[in-house]
Amino acid sequence: MFLQGYLPSILEGAVLTLEVAGLSLLVSVVLGFIGAMCKLSPSKPLVWLAELYSTVIRGVPDLVWMFMLFFGGQMAINELATRLGADAPEINPFVAGVLTIGFIFGAYMTETFRGAIMAVPKGQMEAGLAYGMSPLRVFFRITLPQMVRFALPSFSNNWLVLVKSTALVSVIGLNDMMYKADTAKSVTQEPFTVYMLVGGLYLVITTVSILALTWLENRYSMGVKESGL
Amino acid sequence: MIDLKLILENLPSFFGGAYGEPVLSTSDGLIMTFQLLGLSLLLGLALSVPLALMRVSKKKWLAWPVWIYTYVFRGTPMLVQLFIFYYGLSQFDAVRDSWAWNYLQEAYFCAILAFTLNTAAYTTEIIAGQIRNTYYGEIEAAKAVGMGRWLMMRRIVIPSALRRALPAYSNEVIMMLHGTSIAGLVTLADLTGVARRLYADSYQPFEPFLMAGAMYLSFTFLFVWLFKRLEGRYLAYLAPRKH
Numbered sequence: 001m002f003l004q005g006y007l008p009s010i011l012e013g014a015v016l017t018l019e020v021a022g023l024s025l026l027v028s029v030v031l032g033f034i035g036a037m038c039k040l041s042p043s044k045p046l047v048w049l050a051e052l053y054s055t056v057i058r059g060v061p062d063l064v065w066m067f068m069l070f071f072g073g074q075m076a077i078n079e080l081a082t083r084l085g086a087d088a089p090e091i092n093p094f095v096a097g098v099l100t101i102g103f104i105f106g107a108y109m110t111e112t113f114r115g116a117i118m119a120v121p122k123g124q125m126e127a128g129l130a131y132g133m134s135p136l137r138v139f140f141r142i143t144l145p146q147m148v149r150f151a152l153p154s155f156s157n158n159w160l161v162l163v164k165s166t167a168l169v170s171v172i173g174l175n176d177m178m179y180k181a182d183t184a185k186s187v188t189q190e191p192f193t194v195y196m197l198v199g200g201l202y203l204v205i206t207t208v209s210i211l212a213l214t215w216l217e218n219r220y221s222m223g224v225k226e227s228g229l
Numbered sequence: 230m231i232d233l234k235l236i237l238e239n240l241p242s243f244f245g246g247a248y249g250e251p252v253l254s255t256s257d258g259l260i261m262t263f264q265l266l267g268l269s270l271l272l273g274l275a276l277s278v279p280l281a282l283m284r285v286s287k288k289k290w291l292a293w294p295v296w297i298y299t300y301v302f303r304g305t306p307m308l309v310q311l312f313i314f315y316y317g318l319s320q321f322d323a324v325r326d327s328w329a330w331n332y333l334q335e336a337y338f339c340a341i342l343a344f345t346l347n348t349a350a351y352t353t354e355i356i357a358g359q360i361r362n363t364y365y366g367e368i369e370a371a372k373a374v375g376m377g378r379w380l381m382m383r384r385i386v387i388p389s390a391l392r393r394a395l396p397a398y399s400n401e402v403i404m405m406l407h408g409t410s411i412a413g414l415v416t417l418a419d420l421t422g423v424a425r426r427l428y429a430d431s432y433q434p435f436e437p438f439l440m441a442g443a444m445y446l447s448f449t450f451l452f453v454w455l456f457k458r459l460e461g462r463y464l465a466y467l468a469p470r471k472h
Contacts, residue, residue: 059446061407064421064438071434160304167306171414178308185316192317199305199313206304 003193006184010194013180014201020097020176021166021205025159027102032109039114050110057107062165069100070172097169097176101162108158116151117143149220156213160206167202177201235436242423243440257418259444265409265419269344270402276345277352278387284357295353302350308411311343315415336415348405355397359390392463399456403449410445420444 003010038050057065074091081088120143128138170178181198185191245260256264284295302310318324318333332338363386371381413422420441427437461468 056446059449060442061410061421061445063410063413064424064442064445067421067425067428068434068438068442071428072438075434164306167308168411181312190320192313192320195309195313195317199301199309202306202309203301203304 003184003190003197004188006180006188006194007197010177010180010184010197010201013175013177014205016094016174017166017176018205020094020101020169020174021163023098024101024105024166025162027098028105028109028158028162031102031106032113035106035110036113036117039110040117054107054110057104062101062104063168063171065104066097066100066168066172069103070096093169093172093174096172097166097174101165101169104165105158105162108161109155112151112154112158113147115154116147119150120146149217149224152213152217152220156210156217159209159213163205163209164202231439232433232436235431235433236440239427239437240440242427243420243444258420258423261412261417261419261422262406262409265340265344265412265417266406268341269348269409270405272341272345273348273352276349277356278391280349280353281356281360281390282382282387284353285360299350299354302347303354307343307347307408308414310347311340311411311415314343315339336412336417340409340412340415340417344405344409347408348401351401351404352394352398355394355401356390358397359394360386362393363389393467395456395460395464399452399460402456403452406448406452407445 035050035053038046039054041047070091070093073096077091078088124142124146125138128142129135133141166176167178170176170182173179177198181194185194188194243258245256245258280295280298283291284299286292314333315336324330324333367385367389368381371385376384409419410421412419413425418426424437424441428434431437
């Protein structure tokens with residue numbers, strides 16, 4: 001039998017990997033928008049704060065953040081719990097993984113969205129405001145749909161790097177694809193087959209992503225005049 | 230809140246000294262990180278120039294294998310690649326019985342191998358892209374002075390492409406600096422590995438990881454600054470006019 005029946009277990013891990021990736025993307029997009037808004041706001045402290053966030057996060061490896069936030073977060077919770085005289089809850093590795101990866105890639109998304117918002121012609125927003133739309137409505141009706149086209153290439157890169165970063169969450173005890181592979185490797189004594197399978201599954205995820213994102217890019221570029229280069 | 234004494238006492242171990250030993254005595258910490266980074270970048274760059282030339286070749290049988298290689302290595306996590314070399318290859322008796330096993334059972338060698346092949350894949354695509362972007366005037370000029378194909382490649386196309394690849398390559402170098410942090414997962418004591426060991430000993434998570442993080446951050450800044458200077462030197466002709 002192929003891998004002594006460990007295939008379903010690894011596929012289960014792949015589903016978990018996808019869940020982690022999808023949810024962290026959501027967190028990172030939200031944080032990225034907040035970061036981009038801060039960077040483009042007139043308030044100096046907000047600009048400074050967002051600058052600090054995107055620089056410090058992007059200057060340190062994902063793995064170091066993961067260790068620091070997971071182990072450090074658990075310690076902070078423990079200390080808080082002792083002060084309150086309660087039992088400290090264990091951090092759920094799934095939640096920790098999603099929040100950590102989301103937090104890291106929020107910094108990359110901040111830069112992506114900042115550039116994309118800046119690329120939308122100012123006059124468009126001004127026209128919206130002149131028609132009496134509220135700033136929030138201008139953002140959702142005018143800025144957002146048009147910035148998608150500018151944001152997509154860099155967004156695609158961030159997503160592909162994010163998917164590959166999920167391979168690291170197994171070190172904080174999440175039973176994703178890598179974690180399941182570790183078990184399968186020890187039992188079956190076929191480490192090459194196991195990791196080739198995992199690599200193949202990652203390749204499937206990245207390939208499907210590339211195809212989907214290219215389709216989206218074409219869709220959002222519809223009607224845009226080409227430069228004819 | 231933060232235990233400064235713990236950081237100060239263990240500072241030498243980040244710079245390559247084991248407990249109680251003089252600084253720079255072993256190959257741990259920062260030294261290990263830089264060995265892994267330096268060797269894999271050097272070998273990766275050396276590999277990527279010929280691979281990039283194959284990648285842009287009009288001959289399908291030359292271009293296709295390189296495309297598959299870069300596609301696979303850029304589409305999978307470096308951790309998986311590292312594990313395939315470190316754990317995976319032992320599955321085959323042929324590998325274990327061969328002379329190469331002396332090297333392949335070593336984490337250090339496997340890490341260099343995985344990191345090199347990974348960075349070579351990304352760098353190949355960067356350089357190939359810049360070769361394709363070569364301004365046609367440069368090639369016409371080379372042909373006009375009677376250069377042959379290889380002379381033109383050596384003197385004009387490759388140097389010109391390498392210069393223009395600098396900005397993208399600086400990103401790759403920083404990605405690799407951060408990428409080497411996974412070496413600790415195959416027993417090597419690089420910067421992250423040292424921080425992890427300290428955490429295991431002291432149960433203090435913030436101090437060791439903050440220290441490692443601060444060091445990665447400063448070297449990231451250093452590399453950004455260095456590449457800015459290189460760009461100022463080698464891409465001066467592309468800089469916007471100053472007046």
